[in-house]
Amino acid sequence: MKEQPDRRFFEADTCVIRLFKCSRRCKTISKDNLINEEIRAREVRLIASDGTQLGVVSIEEAMEKANEAKLDLVNISPNAKPPVCKLLDYGKYRYEQQKKEKEAKKKQKSYQVKEVRLGIFTEEHDLTVKANNAIKFLKSGDKVKVSLRFRGREMGHIAQGQKTMERFAELAAEAGTPEKRPEMEGRSLSMILTPKAEKQS
Numbered sequence: 001m002k003e004q005p006d007r008r009f010f011e012a013d014t015c016v017i018r019l020f021k022c023s024r025r026c027k028t029i030s031k032d033n034l035i036n037e038e039i040r041a042r043e044v045r046l047i048a049s050d051g052t053q054l055g056v057v058s059i060e061e062a063m064e065k066a067n068e069a070k071l072d073l074v075n076i077s078p079n080a081k082p083p084v085c086k087l088l089d090y091g092k093y094r095y096e097q098q099k100k101e102k103e104a105k106k107k108q109k110s111y112q113v114k115e116v117r118l119g120i121f122t123e124e125h126d127l128t129v130k131a132n133n134a135i136k137f138l139k140s141g142d143k144v145k146v147s148l149r150f151r152g153r154e155m156g157h158i159a160q161g162q163k164t165m166e167r168f169a170e171l172a173a174e175a176g177t178p179e180k181r182p183e184m185e186g187r188s189l190s191m192i193l194t195p196k197a198e199k200q201s
Contacts, residue, residue, distance in 0.1 A: 034075040035090050036063070044075070044085040056082055113192075118148040118168060120161050127164070131171035134193060138175035144193040151187075161189045169193065 039059060046054040046062050049071060066073040066087050074093060077084035114137040116130050134144045146168055148161050165182040169191070176193035183190065
């Protein structure tokens with residue numbers, strides 16, 4: 001009797017060939033969304049390009065509908081069970097997504113906190129010079145931390161330090177308003193000035 005070949009060998013060999021073929025055509029096209037052959041789910045919740053809910057269908061049926069419409073099958077909600085996929089033009093979809101991301105970044109306000117240091121008995125002229133520097137920072141969109149450090153016996157003149165800080169705020173008032181009123185932090189008195197435009201928004 002002729003010995004029959006082991007079917008498990010051929011099945012395993014066929015499986016390897018299939019995996020090899022799939023690895024060649026299923027290259028990852030996107031980092032954010034799986035599309036077309038990248039989608040491994042057996043069934044998906046399908047949405048048409050116009051937003052119509054088409055219900056839960058097999059991945060094969062979803063791919064057929066994508067091919068018929070000459071669109072891509074895009075997994076827009078991979079964590080859902082089953083995953084939610086939509087029929088759309090992936091190139092156009094990515095372009096719109098990137099455009100939204102750029103607009104969002106533009107709207108994000110980035111600023112630095114600049115510091116201006118004062119002395120308890122800083123003279124008016126020096127105070128004006130420092131205030132003008134603070135105005136430049138504020139007009140460029142940065143916040144300004146104004147600090148005044150008390151040394152030794154100067155701790156007995158906190159009231160004078162408060163007056164100096166208030167005068168500084170008056171001189172810089174055209175460009176900024178106090179976000180935080182002058183308060184003690186250890187041996188220093190400090191306040192934060194915020195650009196007026198930001199305060200109003």
